[in-house]
Amino acid sequence: EDQVTQSPEALRLQEGESSSLNCSYTVSGLRGLFWYRQDPGKGPEFLFTLYSAGEEKEKERLKATLTKKxxxxxxxxxxxxxxxxxxxxxxxxxxxxxxxxxTGTSLTVIP
Amino acid sequence: SQTIHQWPATLVQPVGSPLSLECTVEGTSNPNLYWYRQAAGRGLQLLFYSVGIGQISSEVPQNLSASRPQDRQFILSSKKLLLSDSGFYLCAWSVRADQPQHFGDGTRLSIL
Structure with a gap:
Protein backbone atom coordinates (compact mmCIF):
# COMPACT_ATOMS: atom_id res chain seq x y z
CA GLU A 1 0.00 0.00 0.00
CA ASP A 2 1.37 3.38 -1.04
CA GLN A 3 2.09 5.56 1.95
CA VAL A 4 2.59 8.76 -0.05
CA THR A 5 0.95 9.89 -3.29
CA GLN A 6 1.92 13.06 -5.10
CA SER A 7 -0.06 14.86 -7.77
CA PRO A 8 0.15 15.93 -10.45
CA GLU A 9 3.06 13.91 -11.83
CA ALA A 10 4.07 16.83 -14.01
CA LEU A 11 3.09 20.49 -14.11
CA ARG A 12 3.93 23.19 -16.63
CA LEU A 13 3.39 26.79 -15.58
CA GLN A 14 3.97 30.12 -17.21
CA GLU A 15 6.29 32.38 -15.27
CA GLY A 16 4.18 34.18 -12.67
CA GLU A 17 1.34 31.63 -12.78
CA SER A 18 0.77 30.43 -9.21
CA SER A 19 -0.26 26.85 -8.45
CA SER A 20 -0.15 24.08 -5.84
CA LEU A 21 1.35 20.62 -5.60
CA ASN A 22 -0.35 17.93 -3.54
CA CYS A 23 1.03 15.23 -1.27
CA SER A 24 -1.48 12.86 0.32
CA TYR A 25 -0.38 10.30 2.92
CA THR A 26 -1.77 7.31 4.75
CA VAL A 27 0.74 6.66 7.52
CA SER A 28 -0.57 6.35 11.06
CA GLY A 29 0.57 8.82 13.68
CA LEU A 30 2.42 11.30 11.50
CA ARG A 31 5.86 12.05 12.90
CA GLY A 32 6.84 14.51 10.20
CA LEU A 33 6.15 15.46 6.59
CA PHE A 34 9.16 16.65 4.61
CA TRP A 35 9.36 18.55 1.31
CA TYR A 36 12.42 18.37 -0.91
CA ARG A 37 13.48 19.89 -4.21
CA GLN A 38 15.51 17.76 -6.61
CA ASP A 39 17.35 19.09 -9.64
CA PRO A 40 18.31 16.67 -12.46
CA GLY A 41 21.31 14.53 -11.57
CA LYS A 42 21.45 15.88 -8.01
CA GLY A 43 20.38 14.71 -4.60
CA PRO A 44 17.21 16.06 -2.99
CA GLU A 45 17.56 19.39 -1.21
CA PHE A 46 15.59 19.82 2.00
CA LEU A 47 12.94 22.55 2.00
CA PHE A 48 10.46 22.17 4.87
CA THR A 49 9.35 19.99 7.76
CA LEU A 50 5.75 19.99 8.99
CA TYR A 51 4.72 18.07 12.10
CA SER A 52 1.09 18.89 12.89
CA ALA A 53 -2.13 19.76 11.06
CA GLY A 54 -2.51 23.48 10.55
CA GLU A 55 1.21 24.12 10.46
CA GLU A 56 2.60 26.30 7.66
CA LYS A 57 6.15 27.08 6.53
CA GLU A 58 7.34 29.62 3.95
CA LYS A 59 10.50 30.18 1.99
CA GLU A 60 10.66 32.77 -0.78
CA ARG A 61 7.95 31.82 -3.31
CA LEU A 62 7.15 28.50 -1.61
CA LYS A 63 4.64 27.83 1.14
CA ALA A 64 3.91 24.42 2.60
CA THR A 65 0.73 23.59 4.50
CA LEU A 66 -0.45 20.45 6.30
CA THR A 67 -3.80 18.84 7.07
CA LYS A 68 -4.52 15.47 8.66
CA LYS A 69 -4.45 13.72 5.28
CA THR A 103 7.43 9.78 -6.72
CA GLY A 104 7.45 13.55 -7.01
CA THR A 105 5.97 16.32 -9.13
CA SER A 106 8.09 17.53 -12.02
CA LEU A 107 7.59 21.29 -12.30
CA THR A 108 8.54 23.25 -15.41
CA VAL A 109 8.21 27.03 -15.37
CA ILE A 110 8.22 28.56 -18.83
CA PRO A 111 9.62 32.09 -19.28
CA SER B 1 28.20 23.73 8.67
CA GLN B 2 27.61 20.12 7.77
CA THR B 3 28.47 18.68 4.38
CA ILE B 4 28.09 15.27 2.82
CA HIS B 5 30.29 13.84 0.11
CA GLN B 6 29.61 10.91 -2.18
CA TRP B 7 31.87 9.40 -4.79
CA PRO B 8 32.18 8.57 -7.52
CA ALA B 9 29.52 10.66 -9.27
CA THR B 10 29.15 8.13 -12.09
CA LEU B 11 30.24 4.54 -12.41
CA VAL B 12 29.99 1.98 -15.18
CA GLN B 13 30.61 -1.60 -14.13
CA PRO B 14 30.28 -5.01 -15.81
CA VAL B 15 27.87 -7.62 -14.49
CA GLY B 16 29.50 -9.75 -11.83
CA SER B 17 32.05 -7.15 -10.77
CA PRO B 18 32.33 -5.86 -7.18
CA LEU B 19 31.12 -2.47 -5.99
CA SER B 20 32.16 0.02 -3.37
CA LEU B 21 30.48 3.41 -2.98
CA GLU B 22 31.63 5.72 -0.24
CA CYS B 23 29.91 8.49 1.66
CA THR B 24 31.38 10.78 4.31
CA VAL B 25 29.80 13.49 6.44
CA GLU B 26 31.61 16.49 7.89
CA GLY B 27 30.65 18.91 10.61
CA THR B 28 28.56 16.65 12.85
CA SER B 29 29.05 13.72 15.19
CA ASN B 30 27.17 10.44 15.47
CA PRO B 31 24.77 11.11 12.61
CA ASN B 32 22.16 8.69 11.40
CA LEU B 33 23.27 7.56 7.94
CA TYR B 34 21.18 6.20 5.08
CA TRP B 35 21.61 4.60 1.64
CA TYR B 36 18.79 4.99 -0.88
CA ARG B 37 18.26 3.89 -4.47
CA GLN B 38 16.18 6.01 -6.80
CA ALA B 39 14.75 4.41 -9.94
CA ALA B 40 13.13 6.41 -12.70
CA GLY B 41 9.45 7.06 -11.96
CA ARG B 42 9.69 5.58 -8.49
CA GLY B 43 10.19 7.08 -5.07
CA LEU B 44 13.41 6.76 -3.13
CA GLN B 45 13.83 3.27 -1.74
CA LEU B 46 15.64 2.96 1.57
CA LEU B 47 18.31 0.26 1.38
CA PHE B 48 20.22 0.58 4.66
CA TYR B 49 20.44 2.86 7.64
CA SER B 50 22.84 3.14 10.54
CA VAL B 51 22.53 4.78 13.94
CA GLY B 52 26.15 4.19 14.94
CA ILE B 53 29.49 2.57 14.10
CA GLY B 54 29.02 -1.06 13.12
CA GLN B 55 25.21 -0.82 13.44
CA ILE B 56 23.49 -1.51 10.13
CA SER B 57 19.82 -2.17 9.44
CA SER B 58 18.67 -3.50 6.10
CA GLU B 59 15.26 -2.58 4.75
CA VAL B 60 15.29 -4.56 1.52
CA PRO B 61 16.87 -8.00 0.98
CA GLN B 62 19.16 -7.75 -2.03
CA ASN B 63 22.58 -8.16 -3.54
CA LEU B 64 24.04 -5.25 -1.59
CA SER B 65 25.56 -4.72 1.84
CA ALA B 66 26.57 -1.70 3.88
CA SER B 67 29.20 -0.97 6.49
CA ARG B 68 30.02 1.90 8.81
CA PRO B 69 33.66 1.58 9.79
CA GLN B 70 33.91 5.11 11.20
CA ASP B 71 31.43 7.53 12.76
CA ARG B 72 30.96 9.61 9.63
CA GLN B 73 31.72 7.06 6.92
CA PHE B 74 29.15 4.85 5.23
CA ILE B 75 30.00 2.34 2.51
CA LEU B 76 27.73 0.50 0.11
CA SER B 77 29.15 -2.71 -1.34
CA SER B 78 28.43 -5.68 -3.51
CA LYS B 79 30.48 -8.77 -4.27
CA LYS B 80 28.85 -9.39 -7.65
CA LEU B 81 26.74 -6.78 -9.40
CA LEU B 82 23.54 -7.67 -11.22
CA LEU B 83 21.91 -5.79 -14.09
CA SER B 84 19.09 -4.89 -11.71
CA ASP B 85 21.54 -3.00 -9.47
CA SER B 86 21.65 -0.13 -11.97
CA GLY B 87 20.28 3.11 -10.60
CA PHE B 88 20.93 6.34 -8.79
CA TYR B 89 22.33 5.76 -5.31
CA LEU B 90 21.98 8.43 -2.67
CA CYS B 91 23.54 8.75 0.75
CA ALA B 92 21.89 10.88 3.42
CA TRP B 93 22.41 11.88 7.03
CA SER B 94 20.25 13.21 9.84
CA VAL B 95 20.77 14.33 13.42
CA ARG B 96 17.99 12.02 14.64
CA ALA B 97 15.41 9.76 13.04
CA ASP B 98 12.66 12.41 13.31
CA GLN B 99 14.79 15.17 11.80
CA PRO B 100 15.17 16.02 8.09
CA GLN B 101 17.55 13.90 6.08
CA HIS B 102 20.19 15.70 4.03
CA PHE B 103 21.39 14.12 0.83
CA GLY B 104 24.60 13.91 -1.12
CA ASP B 105 24.66 14.39 -4.87
CA GLY B 106 24.44 10.68 -5.61
CA THR B 107 26.20 8.10 -7.74
CA ARG B 108 24.78 7.10 -11.11
CA LEU B 109 25.57 3.38 -11.45
CA SER B 110 25.24 1.66 -14.81
CA ILE B 111 25.73 -2.08 -15.15
CA LEU B 112 26.72 -3.46 -18.55
Missing part, protein backbone atom coordinates in the same frame (compact mmCIF):
# COMPACT_ATOMS: atom_id res chain seq x y z
CA UNK A 70 -2.40 15.85 2.92
CA UNK A 71 0.08 18.62 2.39
CA UNK A 72 0.20 21.30 -0.26
CA UNK A 73 3.22 23.11 -1.64
CA UNK A 74 2.01 26.44 -2.94
CA UNK A 75 4.20 28.21 -5.48
CA UNK A 76 3.48 31.91 -5.86
CA UNK A 77 4.58 33.75 -9.02
CA UNK A 78 7.08 31.05 -9.99
CA UNK A 79 10.25 31.77 -11.92
CA UNK A 80 12.10 29.47 -14.36
CA UNK A 81 14.65 28.70 -11.66
CA UNK A 82 11.88 27.03 -9.63
CA UNK A 83 11.79 24.28 -12.25
CA UNK A 84 12.67 20.99 -10.52
CA UNK A 85 11.10 17.84 -9.15
CA UNK A 86 9.47 18.34 -5.75
CA UNK A 87 9.41 15.33 -3.45
CA UNK A 88 7.35 14.70 -0.37
CA UNK A 89 8.29 12.23 2.36
CA UNK A 90 6.54 11.13 5.55
CA UNK A 91 7.50 9.38 8.75
CA UNK A 92 4.86 7.77 10.93
CA UNK A 93 4.64 6.12 14.31
CA UNK A 94 4.78 2.71 12.63
CA UNK A 95 7.53 3.40 10.09
CA UNK A 96 10.55 3.24 12.38
CA UNK A 97 13.51 5.15 11.00
CA UNK A 98 12.15 4.99 7.48
CA UNK A 99 10.92 7.94 5.47
CA UNK A 100 8.40 7.03 2.78
CA UNK A 101 8.94 9.12 -0.34
CA UNK A 102 6.46 9.95 -3.05
Missing amino acids: ESFLHITAPKPEDSATYLCAVRGSNTGNQFYFG
Whole structure:
Protein backbone atom coordinates (compact mmCIF):
# COMPACT_ATOMS: atom_id res chain seq x y z
CA GLU A 1 0.00 0.00 0.00
CA ASP A 2 1.37 3.38 -1.04
CA GLN A 3 2.09 5.56 1.95
CA VAL A 4 2.59 8.76 -0.05
CA THR A 5 0.95 9.89 -3.29
CA GLN A 6 1.92 13.06 -5.10
CA SER A 7 -0.06 14.86 -7.77
CA PRO A 8 0.15 15.93 -10.45
CA GLU A 9 3.06 13.91 -11.83
CA ALA A 10 4.07 16.83 -14.01
CA LEU A 11 3.09 20.49 -14.11
CA ARG A 12 3.93 23.19 -16.63
CA LEU A 13 3.39 26.79 -15.58
CA GLN A 14 3.97 30.12 -17.21
CA GLU A 15 6.29 32.38 -15.27
CA GLY A 16 4.18 34.18 -12.67
CA GLU A 17 1.34 31.63 -12.78
CA SER A 18 0.77 30.43 -9.21
CA SER A 19 -0.26 26.85 -8.45
CA SER A 20 -0.15 24.08 -5.84
CA LEU A 21 1.35 20.62 -5.60
CA ASN A 22 -0.35 17.93 -3.54
CA CYS A 23 1.03 15.23 -1.27
CA SER A 24 -1.48 12.86 0.32
CA TYR A 25 -0.38 10.30 2.92
CA THR A 26 -1.77 7.31 4.75
CA VAL A 27 0.74 6.66 7.52
CA SER A 28 -0.57 6.35 11.06
CA GLY A 29 0.57 8.82 13.68
CA LEU A 30 2.42 11.30 11.50
CA ARG A 31 5.86 12.05 12.90
CA GLY A 32 6.84 14.51 10.20
CA LEU A 33 6.15 15.46 6.59
CA PHE A 34 9.16 16.65 4.61
CA TRP A 35 9.36 18.55 1.31
CA TYR A 36 12.42 18.37 -0.91
CA ARG A 37 13.48 19.89 -4.21
CA GLN A 38 15.51 17.76 -6.61
CA ASP A 39 17.35 19.09 -9.64
CA PRO A 40 18.31 16.67 -12.46
CA GLY A 41 21.31 14.53 -11.57
CA LYS A 42 21.45 15.88 -8.01
CA GLY A 43 20.38 14.71 -4.60
CA PRO A 44 17.21 16.06 -2.99
CA GLU A 45 17.56 19.39 -1.21
CA PHE A 46 15.59 19.82 2.00
CA LEU A 47 12.94 22.55 2.00
CA PHE A 48 10.46 22.17 4.87
CA THR A 49 9.35 19.99 7.76
CA LEU A 50 5.75 19.99 8.99
CA TYR A 51 4.72 18.07 12.10
CA SER A 52 1.09 18.89 12.89
CA ALA A 53 -2.13 19.76 11.06
CA GLY A 54 -2.51 23.48 10.55
CA GLU A 55 1.21 24.12 10.46
CA GLU A 56 2.60 26.30 7.66
CA LYS A 57 6.15 27.08 6.53
CA GLU A 58 7.34 29.62 3.95
CA LYS A 59 10.50 30.18 1.99
CA GLU A 60 10.66 32.77 -0.78
CA ARG A 61 7.95 31.82 -3.31
CA LEU A 62 7.15 28.50 -1.61
CA LYS A 63 4.64 27.83 1.14
CA ALA A 64 3.91 24.42 2.60
CA THR A 65 0.73 23.59 4.50
CA LEU A 66 -0.45 20.45 6.30
CA THR A 67 -3.80 18.84 7.07
CA LYS A 68 -4.52 15.47 8.66
CA LYS A 69 -4.45 13.72 5.28
CA GLU A 70 -2.40 15.85 2.92
CA SER A 71 0.08 18.62 2.39
CA PHE A 72 0.20 21.30 -0.26
CA LEU A 73 3.22 23.11 -1.64
CA HIS A 74 2.01 26.44 -2.94
CA ILE A 75 4.20 28.21 -5.48
CA THR A 76 3.48 31.91 -5.86
CA ALA A 77 4.58 33.75 -9.02
CA PRO A 78 7.08 31.05 -9.99
CA LYS A 79 10.25 31.77 -11.92
CA PRO A 80 12.10 29.47 -14.36
CA GLU A 81 14.65 28.70 -11.66
CA ASP A 82 11.88 27.03 -9.63
CA SER A 83 11.79 24.28 -12.25
CA ALA A 84 12.67 20.99 -10.52
CA THR A 85 11.10 17.84 -9.15
CA TYR A 86 9.47 18.34 -5.75
CA LEU A 87 9.41 15.33 -3.45
CA CYS A 88 7.35 14.70 -0.37
CA ALA A 89 8.29 12.23 2.36
CA VAL A 90 6.54 11.13 5.55
CA ARG A 91 7.50 9.38 8.75
CA GLY A 92 4.86 7.77 10.93
CA SER A 93 4.64 6.12 14.31
CA ASN A 94 4.78 2.71 12.63
CA THR A 95 7.53 3.40 10.09
CA GLY A 96 10.55 3.24 12.38
CA ASN A 97 13.51 5.15 11.00
CA GLN A 98 12.15 4.99 7.48
CA PHE A 99 10.92 7.94 5.47
CA TYR A 100 8.40 7.03 2.78
CA PHE A 101 8.94 9.12 -0.34
CA GLY A 102 6.46 9.95 -3.05
CA THR A 103 7.43 9.78 -6.72
CA GLY A 104 7.45 13.55 -7.01
CA THR A 105 5.97 16.32 -9.13
CA SER A 106 8.09 17.53 -12.02
CA LEU A 107 7.59 21.29 -12.30
CA THR A 108 8.54 23.25 -15.41
CA VAL A 109 8.21 27.03 -15.37
CA ILE A 110 8.22 28.56 -18.83
CA PRO A 111 9.62 32.09 -19.28
CA SER B 1 28.20 23.73 8.67
CA GLN B 2 27.61 20.12 7.77
CA THR B 3 28.47 18.68 4.38
CA ILE B 4 28.09 15.27 2.82
CA HIS B 5 30.29 13.84 0.11
CA GLN B 6 29.61 10.91 -2.18
CA TRP B 7 31.87 9.40 -4.79
CA PRO B 8 32.18 8.57 -7.52
CA ALA B 9 29.52 10.66 -9.27
CA THR B 10 29.15 8.13 -12.09
CA LEU B 11 30.24 4.54 -12.41
CA VAL B 12 29.99 1.98 -15.18
CA GLN B 13 30.61 -1.60 -14.13
CA PRO B 14 30.28 -5.01 -15.81
CA VAL B 15 27.87 -7.62 -14.49
CA GLY B 16 29.50 -9.75 -11.83
CA SER B 17 32.05 -7.15 -10.77
CA PRO B 18 32.33 -5.86 -7.18
CA LEU B 19 31.12 -2.47 -5.99
CA SER B 20 32.16 0.02 -3.37
CA LEU B 21 30.48 3.41 -2.98
CA GLU B 22 31.63 5.72 -0.24
CA CYS B 23 29.91 8.49 1.66
CA THR B 24 31.38 10.78 4.31
CA VAL B 25 29.80 13.49 6.44
CA GLU B 26 31.61 16.49 7.89
CA GLY B 27 30.65 18.91 10.61
CA THR B 28 28.56 16.65 12.85
CA SER B 29 29.05 13.72 15.19
CA ASN B 30 27.17 10.44 15.47
CA PRO B 31 24.77 11.11 12.61
CA ASN B 32 22.16 8.69 11.40
CA LEU B 33 23.27 7.56 7.94
CA TYR B 34 21.18 6.20 5.08
CA TRP B 35 21.61 4.60 1.64
CA TYR B 36 18.79 4.99 -0.88
CA ARG B 37 18.26 3.89 -4.47
CA GLN B 38 16.18 6.01 -6.80
CA ALA B 39 14.75 4.41 -9.94
CA ALA B 40 13.13 6.41 -12.70
CA GLY B 41 9.45 7.06 -11.96
CA ARG B 42 9.69 5.58 -8.49
CA GLY B 43 10.19 7.08 -5.07
CA LEU B 44 13.41 6.76 -3.13
CA GLN B 45 13.83 3.27 -1.74
CA LEU B 46 15.64 2.96 1.57
CA LEU B 47 18.31 0.26 1.38
CA PHE B 48 20.22 0.58 4.66
CA TYR B 49 20.44 2.86 7.64
CA SER B 50 22.84 3.14 10.54
CA VAL B 51 22.53 4.78 13.94
CA GLY B 52 26.15 4.19 14.94
CA ILE B 53 29.49 2.57 14.10
CA GLY B 54 29.02 -1.06 13.12
CA GLN B 55 25.21 -0.82 13.44
CA ILE B 56 23.49 -1.51 10.13
CA SER B 57 19.82 -2.17 9.44
CA SER B 58 18.67 -3.50 6.10
CA GLU B 59 15.26 -2.58 4.75
CA VAL B 60 15.29 -4.56 1.52
CA PRO B 61 16.87 -8.00 0.98
CA GLN B 62 19.16 -7.75 -2.03
CA ASN B 63 22.58 -8.16 -3.54
CA LEU B 64 24.04 -5.25 -1.59
CA SER B 65 25.56 -4.72 1.84
CA ALA B 66 26.57 -1.70 3.88
CA SER B 67 29.20 -0.97 6.49
CA ARG B 68 30.02 1.90 8.81
CA PRO B 69 33.66 1.58 9.79
CA GLN B 70 33.91 5.11 11.20
CA ASP B 71 31.43 7.53 12.76
CA ARG B 72 30.96 9.61 9.63
CA GLN B 73 31.72 7.06 6.92
CA PHE B 74 29.15 4.85 5.23
CA ILE B 75 30.00 2.34 2.51
CA LEU B 76 27.73 0.50 0.11
CA SER B 77 29.15 -2.71 -1.34
CA SER B 78 28.43 -5.68 -3.51
CA LYS B 79 30.48 -8.77 -4.27
CA LYS B 80 28.85 -9.39 -7.65
CA LEU B 81 26.74 -6.78 -9.40
CA LEU B 82 23.54 -7.67 -11.22
CA LEU B 83 21.91 -5.79 -14.09
CA SER B 84 19.09 -4.89 -11.71
CA ASP B 85 21.54 -3.00 -9.47
CA SER B 86 21.65 -0.13 -11.97
CA GLY B 87 20.28 3.11 -10.60
CA PHE B 88 20.93 6.34 -8.79
CA TYR B 89 22.33 5.76 -5.31
CA LEU B 90 21.98 8.43 -2.67
CA CYS B 91 23.54 8.75 0.75
CA ALA B 92 21.89 10.88 3.42
CA TRP B 93 22.41 11.88 7.03
CA SER B 94 20.25 13.21 9.84
CA VAL B 95 20.77 14.33 13.42
CA ARG B 96 17.99 12.02 14.64
CA ALA B 97 15.41 9.76 13.04
CA ASP B 98 12.66 12.41 13.31
CA GLN B 99 14.79 15.17 11.80
CA PRO B 100 15.17 16.02 8.09
CA GLN B 101 17.55 13.90 6.08
CA HIS B 102 20.19 15.70 4.03
CA PHE B 103 21.39 14.12 0.83
CA GLY B 104 24.60 13.91 -1.12
CA ASP B 105 24.66 14.39 -4.87
CA GLY B 106 24.44 10.68 -5.61
CA THR B 107 26.20 8.10 -7.74
CA ARG B 108 24.78 7.10 -11.11
CA LEU B 109 25.57 3.38 -11.45
CA SER B 110 25.24 1.66 -14.81
CA ILE B 111 25.73 -2.08 -15.15
CA LEU B 112 26.72 -3.46 -18.55
